[in-house]
Amino acid sequence: MGNEKATATITRLTQWIGAICEAHRGRVVKTLGDGILAVFEQAIDAADAVIQMQRGHRIRLEQWPEPLRMEIKAGVARGEVVEVDGDCYGDAVNVAARLSDLAGGSEIWATASVVDGVDEGHGLRFRSLGSVTLRGKAEPLALFKVEWEEDIASDFLTQQAVLARPVVAEAPASSRIQLQHLDLSLSFHARELPVHLGRNEHAEVVVNDPRVSRLHARIESRSGGFVLIDLSSFGTWVRFSGSDSDIALRRDECQLHGTGEIALGVPHGDLSAPTVTFSINGGTQR
Missing domain, CATH: 3.30.70.1230 (Nucleotide cyclase, GGDEF domain)
Structure with missing residues (x-):
């Protein structure tokens, strides 16, 4: 204009x-x-x-x-x-x-x-x-x-x-998070965290895309729950199953619950966005 x-x-x-x-x-x-x-x-x-x-x-x-x-x-x-x-x-x-x-x-x-x-x-x-x-x-x-x-x-x-509030309890030994990217599927106990998502070959979940930072995000266990922390240059987006809204993280963090999808570098609206799906069993309940 x-x-x-x-x-x-x-x-x-x-x-x-x-x-x-x-x-x-x-x-x-x-x-x-x-x-x-x-x-x-x-x-x-x-x-x-x-x-x-x-x-x-x-x-x-x-x-x-x-x-x-x-x-x-x-x-x-x-x-x-x-x-x-x-x-x-x-x-x-x-x-x-x-x-x-x-x-x-x-x-x-x-x-x-x-x-x-x-x-x-x-x-x-x-x-x-x-x-x-x-x-x-x-x-x-x-x-x-x-x-x-x-x-x-x-x-x-x-x-x-x-209102449904997240209820946090001590994470039992069986608390796990399942992460999947393309044909890669990994499962981690709460005690095995933190794990990293990124382009670096040393990341536990390697996402080979130029829009993804070398160490793009970290998932850690905290107070009985799983927390996703953005470490990237371009941001991370979280969409929980059943929701049409994204939570945009730029050097921020959010608590993961249930199931959903993490988009790295670009939001979910971009059909080419590199994504990692997650599923949590045990630990935090809603």
């Missing part, structure tokens, strides 16, 4: 986003170039705002030419904030920004504290993304995707009153 038209278009969009937040009793703290930071007194107001934002924007996009369509990503976190000279600081601000980075286009990611703050009578739906350790956080956070599409139907959705 050129710098001038692109800037004007993004400015109009962020102004519209700000108006949606204010209409739901939010306050716009500042603009961030191509986004905004807003604060709300109540979790339900924040949830309603970002849901209305996504639904309204989908209608707007129908009028936009395909090459010019922009998607909105939203992250919502709850906690104490400190206001200084009109700006806002605090752990919740940092977490919300990180969730916005990790979310895919047209997605809303929220922390468990946000979900807990929404009364079940509102009937909002959430999909568990498991536990993810964010950069700068010592402990993993239980994260959820807010399902805003009115016509969506899935057995994997949960209401906020009955």
Whole structure:
């Protein structure tokens, strides 16, 4: 579009986003170039705002030419904030920004504290993304995707009153993780970890693809669970079975559970992405 038209278009969009937040009793703290930071007194107001934002924007996009369509990503976190000279600081601000980075286009990611703050009578739906350790956080956070599409139907959705939390126990000796790439299939006891995925011939799971770093990712046993840690230059993506959402890791980590697929170097949307499937028996249960 050129710098001038692109800037004007993004400015109009962020102004519209700000108006949606204010209409739901939010306050716009500042603009961030191509986004905004807003604060709300109540979790339900924040949830309603970002849901209305996504639904309204989908209608707007129908009028936009395909090459010019922009998607909105939203992250919502709850906690104490400190206001200084009109700006806002605090752990919740940092977490919300990180969730916005990790979310895919047209997605809303929220922390468990946000979900807990929404009364079940509102009937909002959430999909568990498991536990993810964010950069700068010592402990993993239980994260959820807010399902805003009115016509969506899935057995994997949960209401906020009955959220499934990962329950961590001491890993028994029988706890194992099965890893498969092409015709390679390996199984590891929790006590045999860590193992590495990468292009290096010394990695336990060798993935020979130029988009994969020499030591791309590490899987280790921690507090009764299996944790995937990205070590790469281009990132790692995790998709759990039954979910259509990816967790993007860039020098971050997440707790693995059940079964799923790990994409190395490029996301799952690229059909040529090198992938490793995983299956966990014993240890962490959901």
